[in-house]
Amino acid sequence: MANREPLKPFLLAFPGPLRDRLVAAVLSGEKVSTSGLLAEYEAEREELPPVGERSALIDSDGREIAVVELTEVRVLPLGSVGLRHALDEGEGYTSVAGWRAAHEAFWHSEEMREALGDPSFTVDDDTMIVAERFRVVERLG
Known part of the structure; x- marks a missing residue:
């Protein structure tokens, strides 16, 4: 993609082993969804991304690895997340409870706080x- 417009970064987790696993899951096609906190958008004073937006998937070394396009953006209460979303995160979750426990641990981490x-x-x-x-x-x- 020579001479392309700069793309917003598509960041998964923080740099390190978790981001590396998530990027690999995106590239393998296992990960086709992700979850973030609305509070994070608010803290960073960022608008929600629109469907159709293309972004550059960034690895732990800050390199652009792939271009991803958003196909759906939903804002919903954590208690309403369903199994399809949890499975599509491509991280091996087999239940919403497992998905939620892992995400709560991340969202309660010192880095996220x-x-x-x-x-x-x-x-x-x-x-x-x-x-x-x-x-x-x-x-x-």
Whole structure:
């Protein structure tokens, strides 16, 4: 994609082993959805991405690995996340409970609390999340 417009970064987790696993799952086609906190968009004063937006999937070294296109963006309470979304995250979840436990651990991590500017941040069934579906449209490099 020479001479293309710069793309917004598509960041999964924080740099490190988790991001590396998630990027690999996207590239393999196992991961076609992701979840974020609406509070994170609010803390960063970011608009929600529109369906059709293309972004650059970024690895732990900051390299653009692929171009992904959003196919769906939903805002819903954490307690409403269904099994299809959990399975499509491509991280081996077989239940919503397993998906939720892993995501709560991440969202309650020191790194996430620091990113949100709230050292005691916690989630519950009413916490609003942003559920995104995407597809890889091009591999880079």
